Amino acid sequence: MxxxxxxxxxxxxxxxxxxxxxxxxxxxxxxxxxxxxxxxxxxxxxxxxxxxxxxxxxxxxxxxxxxxxxxxxxxxxxxxxxxxxxxxxxxxxGPPRNLFAVQPGDGPVTLVAAGIGITPLLPMYRACQRQGRPVRLLYFSRDAQALPLLQPLDAGIEWYSGLRAPQIAECLGQRLSTREAHASVYCCGPAGFMDCVQQTALAHGWPADALHREHFQPAVAAVPAAQGCTLVLQRTGCEVRVNAGESLMQAAARAGVALPVSCGMGICGACVSRVIEGDPEHRDECLSEAQRTSGEWIAPCVSGCRGARLVIDA
Structure with a gap:
């Protein structure tokens, strides 16, 4: 990097x-x-x-x-x-990376933030406004006096403070009760909050591919594979045995190959590599569902292999 x-x-x-x-x-x-x-x-x-x-x-x-x-x-x-x-x-x-970009189009965008989850959504809100794209930002905060990063120019933001979990769910149900054509939702905040946003939207008929979220921490701690596999790093010509309980990245390092890494938790995407052969077992939070389903990508800092052999472009 x-x-x-x-x-x-x-x-x-x-x-x-x-x-x-x-x-x-x-x-x-x-x-x-x-x-x-x-x-x-x-x-x-x-x-x-x-x-x-x-x-x-x-x-x-x-x-x-x-x-x-x-x-x-x-x-x-x-x-x-x-x-x-x-x-x-x-x-x-380091150079910016974006795994959470607003998808192209002119459909309405709903941004839902809680706490420090406002940080990626606020620039999305301002950019959509400048583009003339329909956008709304719902901001949930524990304290009415603690609304970081907001300025007078953000007066159009809908913010809610001091709500308990049932009240937040009720509020989201009202705000996500209907979906316009090509509308999408982006949310960021604590894992439980994002789960609530997703479950509420799905319950009101939003399709899963219209819902996007970004994690600051893994939703669930990655559990190393109980069995090992053979990892082949094609570009370096290295082949190494991945032991049970060991990550692909750890095995590569043991063989003298330093794969790119940053967060080490499967969140940031710095380590994502192309899969040439094998069946990835995904434990990351950075790949989209389409990328996981394709079987073409893997985050080796946390993910593994379902089979006996995995070949990646590294």
Whole structure:
């Protein structure tokens, strides 16, 4: 992966536990990459870890803006950023990737966010508005005073605060009760919330292929395969035995081949590889259902093989 060293140009406390971070090149030089709404970037932090965060800004803003929630059970990413990031500091940023883009077309778009799940959906909302595409954004927050990243120009957003789970389900039922032609739903937030959005939409007749979501954490922790297989890395000409309880990536590393990796949880898509031969057993959250069904792709950091042999383009 190529990295770009960006400078911290602004820090804002968007909410009590949400830090807004503006990253740019010195002198307002043009960024060496672009992105589409819903994209995320890798940050390589000073403590050695790599973490992924959704990009809130649009390319025309000329900078990368992130909203980073300090997680109580931080694995070393959000906590480090909240405690150590300073104005003027440099941080390495990977090229944007987008596994959550708004699908092309002119059909109505409904965006449903909870908490920090607003980060990928807010740029989608603004981009749809600029394109003249029908769009609405439903934003659920625990606290009416804690609405990070919203500005006066976002006055049209429908926001709900302090609702309990049954009330959220009732509200979603009302807002998703009918579907216009070619309409789609995109949601992001805690896993239970996203499950509620999907179940509610399906119950009201929305087709599954019109529903999209993005995870910040795996919905279910990936369980390593109980039996092994043979992994063939075609481009490197390497063949290695994957032991029971070992990931494909771990086996490749043991054989001296470093596959690309970032989150290591099957979320970010950095490790996705093409399958040449074999039957993948998917345990990721980044591939679409169509990609999984095709059998042509695999996220080797968490996924495995149902058969005895798997050949990937690596």
């Amino acid at each position: 190529s990295w770009t060293s960006l400078q911290v140009r602004a820090l804002r406390l968007e909410a009590a536990d949400v830090l807004g971070v503006e990253l740019a090149l010195p002198g307002n030089a043009a960024l060496p990459f672009s992105w589409t709404p819903g994209a995320h970037v890798d940050l390589r932090l000073g403590n050695g870890v790599v973490r992924q965060y959704s990009v809130v800004s649009l390319p025309e803003h000329g900078h990368v803006y992130l909203g980073i929630k300090r997680e109580p059970a931080s694995r070393g990413g959000s906590q480090w950023l909240h405690e150590h990031l300073r104005l003027g500091a440099r941080i390495e940023v």
